[in-house]
Amino acid sequence: MGMTIAEKILAAHCGRESVRPGEIIMARIDLALANDITAPLAIKTFGEVGTERVFDREKIALVCDHFAPNKDIRSAEQCKTVRDFAGVQGIKYFFDVGTMGIEHALLPEQGIVLPGDLAIGADSHTCTYGALGAFSTGVGSTDLAAAMISGQAWFRVPRTIRFLYRGSRQKWVGGKDLILFTIGKIGVDGANYAAMEFTGEAIDNLSMDGRFTMANMAIEAGAKTGIFPPDRVTEEYVKGRARREYTIYHSDPDAEYAETIEIDVSGIEPVVAYPHLPSNVRPVREAKGVRIDQAVIGSCTNGRIEDLRQAASVLKGRKVSPKVRTLIFPGTQQIYLEAVREGLVEIFVEAGAAFSTPTCGPCLGGHMGILAAGERAVATTNRNFIGRMGHPESEVYLSGPAVAAASAIAGELVHPDDVVGREN
Amino acid sequence: MKFTGKVWKFGDNVNTDEILAARYLVTVDPEEMGQHLMEDIRPGFSGMVAPGDIIVAGENFGCGSSREHAPLAIKGAGISAVVAAGYARIFYRNAFNMGLPIFESPQAAAALEEGAEIEIDADTGTVTDLGSGEVYRSQPVPPFMQDLIRAGGLINYLTGQSVG
CATH class of the missing domain: 3.30.499.10 (Aconitase, domain 3)
Structure with a gap:
């Protein structure tokens, strides 16, 4: 066997x-x-x-x-x-x-x-x-x-x-x-x-x-x-x-x-997980109109260079909504340096986002981006439990970096195509 | 080994952030952790708990982070045991390592109501509703594990110390 x-x-x-x-x-x-x-x-x-x-x-x-x-x-x-x-x-x-x-x-x-x-x-x-x-x-x-x-x-x-x-x-x-x-x-x-x-x-x-x-x-x-x-x-x-x-x-053929x-992934669209469980997953298109106060891009889940590149591809030449505090956390110093060298940091700052030193900070409601009562965040982190990012009456919607970046621009949860356009 | 107390009822998927929010992970003192037990989902909870009370919850209790602070906070608040329909993997192990007795019983979890007085017998693995006399099945806790709980956790058990 x-x-x-x-x-x-x-x-x-x-x-x-x-x-x-x-x-x-x-x-x-x-x-x-x-x-x-x-x-x-x-x-x-x-x-x-x-x-x-x-x-x-x-x-x-x-x-x-x-x-x-x-x-x-x-x-x-x-x-x-x-x-x-x-x-x-x-x-x-x-x-x-x-x-x-x-x-x-x-x-x-x-x-x-x-x-x-x-x-x-x-x-x-x-x-x-x-x-x-x-x-x-x-x-x-x-x-x-x-x-x-x-x-x-x-x-x-x-x-x-x-x-x-x-x-x-x-x-x-x-x-x-x-x-x-x-x-x-x-x-x-x-x-x-x-x-x-x-x-x-x-x-x-x-x-x-x-x-x-x-x-x-x-x-x-x-x-x-x-x-x-x-x-x-x-x-x-x-x-x-x-x-x-x-x-x-490798697993044996008869494992x-x-x-x-x-x-079948062909039919899967960009998704978000609604509060307060990572299993409350819906296509982001169904979440249109959900307004957000904060966008967090980073964490051990999505703070790697490819994640930052994807966020930058959406944010380039655009501005985040003045109503959305946008926080970007590279996973490591090496990723930070790559983001600097590739010009990603310039894109983020010009878009109106804050670019931080690496930390787990906001993901677990520690520091660097805590939510007040009634506030809502889209985050590329991993948990959306009650009180995870701050006040017990705040909410976290989990997504990938493209959805988070697009939503930061729109001020509400959106499909990246709605911001970038299908042609790009 | 028996545990008797009043039931505090919780639902499915009670996670470690709800058991003890991350903002309180700045201490290694169980009593201080206990003061914030379940704070975000039941404000003031630690003040309502009498020593010996028992938490009864649904499926997947303790899911989420690996923080050992979660079972420590439960103990620190004076809770004597937890009965749940099921547990998340890391919490299950951490609970015994911290000397917190936990019992799996989907029947008890479904039937027991908040405020009920119950008795858990670790030798027979039974949960008894002292009001109705109804008895629910769980698993007996083996003698070495009872010694470990009495010692206050794995490390005390292994080093032969005991805690008050």
């Missing part, structure tokens, strides 16, 4: 020939990640246990990205806790303001997480690295502390649900639209405990940035991980970034899937 990619990676990390869904295994991990919110709890636990050293200072990444640059005194204290711990332990991959980026954009970009890896992170969007053909999943701070101590973590081997995307994508339809459409179809617990495996011809020509967006939101369907079969697109991305050996895994869900 064959295995899926997810099963092969887990088997390889527990020294077994094979594993089956439902089995509980203890596995060695290649990377343990935490941020300025989750690391302090893990560091507290680490101290309580009384261990002196982390298991491997080169297999831990600590990134101050959520409430950084420090939004207030208490977040400054939390970042300091992380910084001090990283210093004492000699953590190789510690990122602070200046080198810091949003963790799930940063670690793949820097070649710190690679295909075939088993990675855990005290952040639910750790599943992003599945785009590389890695098995990565979010855990709590205690599991993370245990992994920092032992280099191991226990897992229940998940069943795998295969998603087969057929057909060709319409203009403006990117990874965000595909994953929102998928979550809308299966629901916010449609893949609870499962691994989602993304395949099909409509995926083959999807860029790495688009794949990161899709894998990133696997958690919004409850999944343990979202994984893509590595191909030449993956190899091209990893080439020049990898600083160590890595392994490419066993819990379910296969086929989705």
Whole structure:
């Protein structure tokens, strides 16, 4: 009996020939990640246990990205806790303001997480690295502390649900639209405990940035991980970034899937997810007339260079509505630099948008773009729960970068064609 | 091991942002977190909770972020246990690691009403409505996991400490 990619990676990390869904295994991990919110709890636990050293200072990444640059005194204290711990332990991959980026954009970009890896992170969007053909999943701070101590973590081997995307994508339809459409179809617990495996011809020509967006939101369907079969697109991305050996895994032809869900992408239009669940998905055309006060383009979901290029293609030569505060967040310093060199930042500023240093800030209602009562935002982020971006009576509509940029110009949710025109 | 308390009822997909909003993730103190439990969906909730009360919710409880602050806030507010129709994966694991006993019972989640007095028996895995006498099935909690809950979580359990 064959295995899926997810099963092969887990088997390889527990020294077994094979594993089956439902089995509980203890596995060695290649990377343990935490941020300025989750690391302090893990560091507290680490101290309580009384261990002196982390298991491997080169297999831990600590990134101050959520409430950084420090939004207030208490977040400054939390970042300091992380910084001090990283210093004492000699953590190789510690990122602070200046080198810091949003963790799930940063670690793949820097070649710190690679295909075939088993990675855990005290952040639910750790599943992003599945785009590389890695098995990565979010855990709590205690599991993370245990992994920092032992280099191991226990897992229940998940069943795998295969998603087969057929057909060709319409203009403006990117990874965000595909994953929102998928979550809308299966629901916010449609893949609870499962691994989602993304395949099909409509995926083959999807860029790495688009794949990161899709894998990133696997958690919004409850999944343990979202994984893509590595191909030449993956190899091209990893080439020049990898600083160590890595392994490419593919699902066997006779691998066993819990379910296969086929989705014809040809009919999918740009979509938005209405408040207050990422599964409340509708074509953006049906949302016409929904006025917005803020547009946020960025986050671990859509803050990569391709996302910024798409937003710039809509904003170029146009102005955002004076009623819409438009905030653009590059995922990392490298992406920031590329945006400067390509002239994207000039386009954004001339359009009347604010361009920020990387931070998770507004996505989770931390800082840099909090909403007041009754306000509404369109955001390329990943969650639209009650109070997610600020006041409990504010609303977040999730979309891809083209819809967010077009809506910023129109002052209401619109299809990008309505702003740019069909000819462009 | 038994838990007795009054029911506070919540719906499906109660997510970690609702359990504890991100603006309060600037502390590692469970009691402080508990003061803001469910604040955005039920303002003033922590002030209404009596020690030992029980949250009863629908499907996919605890979906969203991996923040361990969510089960910590529930404990910090004085809630003794959670009964839900189902749980999101990361929350399920975090809850036990934090020493918060949680029980899965779609029947209890559907039938129990706010204000009901209930008793949960971790040994038998049953939830009893003390008013009506109705009994609902859940899963027994194995002895080692009960020890872990008594210790106050995984780390205390492993290091042999106990908390008051």
